[in-house]
Amino acid sequence: xxxxxxxxxxxxxxxxxxxxxxxxxxxxxxxxxxxxxxxxxxxxxxxxxxxxxxxxxxxxxxxxxxxxxxxxxxxxxxxxxxxxxxxxxxxxxxxxxxxxxxxxxxxxxxxxxxxxxxxxxxxxxxxxxxxxxxxxxxxxxxxxxxxxxxxxxxxxx
Numbered sequence: 249x250x251x252x253x254x255x256x257x258x259x260x261x262x263x264x265x266x267x268x269x270x271x272x273x274x275x276x277x278x279x280x281x282x283x284x285x286x287x288x289x290x291x292x293x294x295x296x297x298x299x300x301x302x303x304x305x306x307x308x309x310x311x312x313x314x315x316x317x318x319x320x321x322x323x324x325x326x327x328x329x330x331x332x333x334x335x336x337x338x339x340x341x342x343x344x345x346x347x348x349x350x351x352x353x354x355x356x357x358x359x360x361x362x363x364x365x366x367x368x369x370x371x372x373x374x375x376x377x378x379x380x381x382x383x384x385x386x387x388x389x390x391x392x393x394x395x396x397x398x399x400x401x402x403x404x405x
Contacts, residue, residue: 256354257288297356305359315349325369334393
């Protein structure tokens with residue numbers, strides 16, 4: 249299975265980028281994993297949030313075409329414990345899903361077309377994080393879930 253994390257905008261905070269790079273190096277030992285940054289739409293005074301999400305949505309949908317499963321990282325999404333997320337991921341592996349696209353959206357979230365194209369929305373927490381922090385938290389949870397699947401000591405209940 250190939251997993252890809254699509255991010256709208258770049259991760260430009262050095263310590264977050266370093267954390268993401270560290271966990272990415274760990275994850276690729278277990279599974280085919282990549283990160284793709286999608287350029288954020290420029291925001292001007294006359295641009296509405298709906299216009300931004302529509303433009304970004306078109307780019308997102310073009311970028312993720314061909315994926316078997318599209319999962320949005322969204323504050324209103326389903327909440328999983330780490331073990332539940334790990335079980336969900338293991339189940340996907342057992343179903344022979346070939347490609348999964350996880351998407352971290354822009355400042356105003358996702359367009360309606362992106363929601364319609366997605367198969368699942370996952371919330372990382374009831375709390376609010378910056379998009380850059382959410383990426384690091386997600387990638388750490390992905391690594392943690394893979395160690396659970398492999399039976400490698402990392403997670404403590």
